[in-house]
Amino acid sequence: MNRRALSLCVCVCVIVYSTQPLLVQRPATTASPRTVPIMSVDFSLYDLEFLSTADDAWYSVRVVLEDDALVVKLLNFAESADERFRPGDFELAEAVDEFVRRFRPISQQLQDRDCSRVVEGMAVCASFAFLDDDIRFYDAVVESVHYVDHSFTKEEECLCTFVLFWKHGPNEGNVTSAGIANVCLVQPFPQIDNRVASFTKMVKEKIEIASLISGSASDCNASLCTNVMPDKENSHSSIGEKSSLSQHGLQVKDGVRQFGSFVHLEEGRIGKCYEKILQDTDLGGESDMGEIVSHHFILIENLERNLSPASIMEFMHRQTSIAPQAYVFPSLSSESYTRGAIVLDCLKKLKTIRDFLNSPDHIVISSRGRPWVISENFLRHGPFRTTLESLMPISPNRSIVDELKVAHRGTKEYRTAKSRRDLFMDFIEHQHRLHKRLALEEKKILQLSAAD
Ligand SMILES: [Zn+2]
Incomplete structure (x- = not known):
């Protein structure tokens, strides 16, 4: 061409x-x-x-x-x-x-x-x-x-x-x-453009002067999206976190972009962790305290049935320096695997985790080689009740350190994991078709029943 x-x-x-x-x-x-x-x-x-x-x-x-x-x-x-x-x-x-x-x-x-x-x-x-x-x-x-x-x-x-x-x-x-x-x-970037450099130099000088005048650095904001343990802001109401946006001094644009299937957010000038949920009336649940408890989460499939949520949390923190909450759901007795979720209040951090999981350079596998599968790539948003934490209590006797690992591209372990992941994706695809068929057949029965 x-x-x-x-x-x-x-x-x-x-x-x-x-x-x-x-x-x-x-x-x-x-x-x-x-x-x-x-x-x-x-x-x-x-x-x-x-x-x-x-x-x-x-x-x-x-x-x-x-x-x-x-x-x-x-x-x-x-x-x-x-x-x-x-x-x-x-x-x-x-x-x-x-x-x-x-x-x-x-x-x-x-x-x-x-x-x-x-x-x-x-x-x-x-x-x-x-x-x-x-x-x-x-x-x-x-x-x-x-x-x-x-x-x-x-x-x-x-x-x-x-x-x-x-x-x-x-x-x-x-x-x-x-x-x-x-x-x-993408071209190599030997040095910052002169005009951008002189503008940012001036901005930094003004920031420095402003902080001297105010007598205190903006330390409180610096922790807004830092990936350090303990991950305190994840335990806060997301509403409180969002209100600190104005303190950041960054302009929020009018344009609203839809992300994934569920989440509406305002784009900030500079990509920071301050997404604001505009519209989640269908999804935002209320806790017993009457406070909105709504989180961003990603579903993971093909987990080992006996995997502990603590293993996921420990592993994700070790790999990404982000400390999410994690859940492992019970599976049917006929299933050889189970599902789980990684949950965060901060969309930006969840995107970092999603990017890590989707990286073409590696696959996350269990100690027995079972590869994690993300079959739905969009990040979800909705209520995630803390009672779920009790679904799979951690076995006190088990070491959580070695339950998960990373298989790197180019290794035999990676190739085997990739074959298993492809197989699982085919299986999921097949299941989707069966689900559609089931819904169709159900509809037929309901229509017949209504006609009687
Ligand atoms: Zn070619």
Whole structure:
């Protein structure tokens, strides 16, 4: 396939789109080096990629210092789409550091003949098409590559397949197949852009002065999302945690994005642990104290039947420095495995755990080699009553340290675990079809009964 032809097509679409005065949905950052320069835009000015605070997609941008603000201008977008950052948007130095990490050099698009440069384990910037004229770029990791002979019918065409594990975007946490046209190489970042550097230097100076004036550093906020044991904030009502957002001094945007299937949250300027649940009336339960007890959780399948929740908690803390709550559910006597859940109040931390579990570099297995399976990749949100903790009491005599381990890619243990995991996924798939059939047959019986 001719990469340049594709780019031109996308670019023209974007130009047409950008003539609209109001951009409800941003189309792709099918930007500068990714496209053929047309019209009078000076593409050389758009020399950075920026991770948008609105949708976690990467856009080709140029940055401009206006008074004390840093303005991020998106290629092929109207001025109204500019993202503007002021010193007042940051209250902590770590938020400034996180902001700096939103910039990087433009990722490099590949010609078909260069596909061998894409290798397993590589971080890439991958395209996702919302619509023909709305293609956006998100971070992904190459889980595996299937090289095949190229076609030379007209010109060299890469027919290889790249299996991507998505770190952001609508496919976040999922694994999908892609062609070379969907993959761009993330470029090394030798140094921070000068304009970003001078802006962040000024912001940090202002933060320092403000903290001197107030006479106290903002230590209370520093603990908002730190991954240290004990994980105190997880025991708090999430409402209390959310109210501290304003103390952080970070602006909350109007845009609301739906995450997964259940969770609604406001996007903050800087990704921190301060998600706010806007709408969970169906899910938020009430405890005996009348307090809303609602958590984020992920379900795990194919656990050993005698696994203790303490093992999961200890293992997850050892691997990720996050201390979640964990539950192991009773199974049917006919089942050789059971299910469990990892529960947290902090969505960001749960995403970290989910990313760890979904990493293509390893598989979590039991001491007997049974691989964990995440069959539903979305993170759930809802009431998780503490009484569940008593479902599986920990056996006092058992060592919890060795019940779980990590099988690393490239080892025999990993290959066996992967085969077992694939088998289990097939089994789950089969079960899904049976569930649908059951529901259908039930409906038939009910319809017949109603007709009588
Ligand atoms: Zn190829």
